[in-house]
Amino acid sequence: MSQLVFVGVIASARSLKDLNAFTGYLSVESGVITSIGTKEELDNQKNKFKDFKFIHLESNQFLMPGLIDCHTHAPQFPNIGLGLDRPLLEWLDKYTFPLESQYSNIDFASSVYNTVVQRLLINGTTTACYFGSLHKEGCLELVKSAIKYKQRALVGKVSMNIKNNIGYYNDTQTELNQTEEFIQSVLEFKSELVHPIVTPRFAVSCDHELMCGLSKIAQKYNCRIQSHVSENTKEIEHVLKCFSECTTYSHVYDQCGILTKKCIMAHAVYLSKKEMELFASKGVSVAHCPASNTRLRSGLCPVRRLIDNGVTVGLGTDVSGGDSATILDAMRRAMDVSTHLELLGNEEAITWKEAFYLATLGGAKALNLDEKIGNFAVGKEFDALVIDAYSKNGPTDDYVYPLPADDEEHILNILQRFLYVGDDRNIVQVYVKGEIVKDNL
Numbered sequence: 001m002s003q004l005v006f007v008g009v010i011a012s013a014r015s016l017k018d019l020n021a022f023t024g025y026l027s028v029e030s031g032v033i034t035s036i037g038t039k040e041e042l043d044n045q046k047n048k049f050k051d052f053k054f055i056h057l058e059s060n061q062f063l064m065p066g067l068i069d070c071h072t073h074a075p076q077f078p079n080i081g082l083g084l085d086r087p088l089l090e091w092l093d094k095y096t097f098p099l100e101s102q103y104s105n106i107d108f109a110s111s112v113y114n115t116v117v118q119r120l121l122i123n124g125t126t127t128a129c130y131f132g133s134l135h136k137e138g139c140l141e142l143v144k145s146a147i148k149y150k151q152r153a154l155v156g157k158v159s160m161n162i163k164n165n166i167g168y169y170n171d172t173q174t175e176l177n178q179t180e181e182f183i184q185s186v187l188e189f190k191s192e193l194v195h196p197i198v199t200p201r202f203a204v205s206c207d208h209e210l211m212c213g214l215s216k217i218a219q220k221y222n223c224r225i226q227s228h229v230s231e232n233t234k235e236i237e238h239v240l241k242c243f244s245e246c247t248t249y250s251h252v253y254d255q256c257g258i259l260t261k262k263c264i265m266a267h268a269v270y271l272s273k274k275e276m277e278l279f280a281s282k283g284v285s286v287a288h289c290p291a292s293n294t295r296l297r298s299g300l301c302p303v304r305r306l307i308d309n310g311v312t313v314g315l316g317t318d319v320s321g322g323d324s325a326t327i328l329d330a331m332r333r334a335m336d337v338s339t340h341l342e343l344l345g346n347e348e349a350i351t352w353k354e355a356f357y358l359a360t361l362g363g364a365k366a367l368n369l370d371e372k373i374g375n376f377a378v379g380k381e382f383d384a385l386v387i388d389a390y391s392k393n394g395p396t397d398d399y400v401y402p403l404p405a406d407d408e409e410h411i412l413n414i415l416q417r418f419l420y421v422g423d424d425r426n427i428v429q430v431y432v433k434g435e436i437v438k439d440n441l
């Protein structure tokens with residue numbers, strides 16, 4: 001595999017409050033970051049890199065870690081933009097379950113999933129945590145697509161055993177067997193990038209026995225587990241009626257052993273302080289999905305409060321409750337929702353630098369992948385984007401670029417331009433583990 005040295009502006013989060021952006025260099029060998037430093041440090045050891053390919057970034061370009069989507073539904077992409085005038089439970093019955101039930105057709109699954117994975121990579125999503133459908137074989141097509149196009153991915157076969165109008169569910173034992181078979185089949189691929197994740201849809205679709213069984217399977221295979229929690233008030237009411245022994249939604253999952261440090265819960269809009277503390281103490285992460293929370297009129301997730309209570313948070317696009325497949329949009333929507341909460345006097349808005357963190361290192365932590373990815377550090381795998389803040393035909397190419405004051409201000413300018421108004425046209429190269437998966441440079 002090639003040996004690369006990038007020279008130019010490099011931006012990566014050290015923590016929520018610490019965005020490290022500087023002009024310097026970063027070297028990659030066999031997909032792993034081997035050194036990072038200033039231009040002077042590079043000049044002093046030029047000989048060391050004589051066999052490397054140099055990529056000199058232009059003044060409006062910068063290198064950043066790949067974007068991480070902690071929650072999206074791959075089979076729902078054909079429905080993107082449809083039915084968003086309905087609340088969650090109605091939308092699921094009328095739009096989502098009928099579409100997902102079609103993924104028993106392997107050819108359909110394969111063609112949609114190939115498109116989904118490529119679309120996400122073009123938009124800079126180097127890692128995605130996917131919900132599939134109920135179908136084991138269909139979900140294996142998603143695994144194959146991620147492997148084929150070299151995306152880092154967690155793929156879940158959705159589990160449901162509660163009856164619905166269209167018969168989109170299985171009996172408990174079938175679900176448990178198929179989940180285990182799915183995990184074994186994914187492990188047989190021996191992919192370094194793609195792993196299975198146990199996926200009880202949510203407590204409206206799964207009973208206690210199924211959730212306990214799935215949690216045991218996750219433990220047996222040391223797998224991550226994902227679901228939805230407290231997205232919508234009607235959903236919460238329904239869950240608490242079905243599980244009358246529980247005082248909170250989180251308790252429903254906790255009594256099945258689902259809440260562990262390998263658990264990612266989408267939404268968490270209405271968690272009480274006690275539930276947030278429970279999540280923090282158990283190491284449960286939240287995939288914050290502002291687009292679908294707004295589109296389905298579910299609520300305003302208090303992301304600052306989650307963070308302040310010690311919960312690890314990443315971002316999710318949640319297609320097709322969410323209407324956009326890009327994490328750039330999720331960053332903006334997260335800032336918007338948080339700003340609205342600030343305007344209502346509820347919490348301090350997150351900043352664009354914090355949104356950058358949530359989309360990269362925060363996401364990596366949420367998925368328990370931060371030892372490998374999320375930011376630039378020696379020894380981490382190189383999942384990265386080359387951004388051109390003023391790319392030709394991009395959203396800002398017709399604006400007169402103000403003369404940069406100094407290097408520091410210039411760096412902040414190009415980062416902000418991309419975060420606030422950039423799109424896929426600004427993402428000129430995408431790397432996953434050092435391999436190029438998009439190249440418009």
Ligand SMILES: O=c1[nH]c(=O)c2nc[nH]c2[nH]1
Nearest residue numbers: 073201202228292318321
């Ligand atoms: O936004 C959502 N999308 C879904 O597919 C889903 N299933 C349960 N809860 C859900 N929420």
Ligand SMILES: [Zn+2]
Nearest residue numbers: 073228266318
């Ligand atoms: Zn979802």
